Every structure is written in C-alpha cells, then in structure tokens.
Amino acid sequence: MWLKLSTFCGYFYGHIAGYNYIGYNEEDEAYYFYAPMGSKLRKRFRNMFAFTVGRCIFMEKRKYLDDPEITNHEVEHINQYKRLGLWFPILYTVYHITHGYDDNPFEVEARKAAE
Ligand SMILES: [Zn+2]
Numbered sequence: 001m002w003l004k005l006s007t008f009c010g011y012f013y014g015h016i017a018g019y020n021y022i023g024y025n026e027e028d029e030a031y032y033f034y035a036p037m038g039s040k041l042r043k044r045f046r047n048m049f050a051f052t053v054g055r056c057i058f059m060e061k062r063k064y065l066d067d068p069e070i071t072n073h074e075v076e077h078i079n080q081y082k083r084l085g086l087w088f089p090i091l092y093t094v095y096h097i098t099h100g101y102d103d104n105p106f107e108v109e110a111r112k113a114a115e
Pocket of ligand 1: 073077110
C-alpha cells in the first residue's frame with residue numbers, strides 16, 4: 001500500500017521535475033526515468049547518480065541503465081521500501097543526519113547488494 005503510494009508520488013514527481021520516462025523493467029519491477037540534461041539535484045549533490053522513490057528510479061544519465069552497479073543499488077532501495085514501508089524514508093532521513101550519506105546503513109546495504 002505504502003509502496004504503491006510512494007510509487008505514485010515518484011511518478012508524479014518525475015513528470016513535474018522534468019525527468020524523461022524510459023519504461024518499466026519487469027525483472028527489476030521498477031519504473032526508470034532519466035534527467036535529460038543534468039538536473040538541479042545533480043548540481044547540488046555531485047556524486048549522486050540516481051535515487052529511488054517507491055518503484056521509481058531516477059537516474060541522472062540514461063546510460064546508467066546499462067550499469068548494473070547503479071541499477072542493482074537502486075533496486076535494493078526498492079526492497080528497503082518493500083520491507084519497511086513508510087518507515088524507510090523516515091529512517092533513511094534519520095540515518096542520513098546521524099551517519100551521513102556513505103555510512104547510512106541503507107546505503108551500505110545497497111552498495112553490498114550491487115557488488
Ligand atoms: Zn543509495
């Protein structure tokens with residue numbers, strides 16, 4: 001239920017933020033988007049390649065679709081949404097503040113899943 005709601009929010013966000021929709025990947029159960037010319041977000045967080053809202057994966061470049069290290073990482077975030085529901089974005093934010101991006105346990109787990 002929560003996953004569906006956040007997927008809807010992600011889908012909506014993708015459109016208003018100017019992301020281009022690529023398509024649904026059945027294996028990943030994910031909707032892929034990319035930023036046509038580098039988004040504002042990219043300028044703020046330089047080392048960010050992609051992020052996930054519900055089942056929507058937003059990539060800063062379309063070619064990242066061919067990089068399993070990036071897609072597997074983001075698919076793990078979908079699994080975290082599945083496991084924790086509404087708690088995932090809340091806990092993620094808390095860990096981001098207390099641990100920082102690199103040491104956020106959700107990021108550590110996603111990096112491991114992508115190896
Ligand atoms: Zn991540």
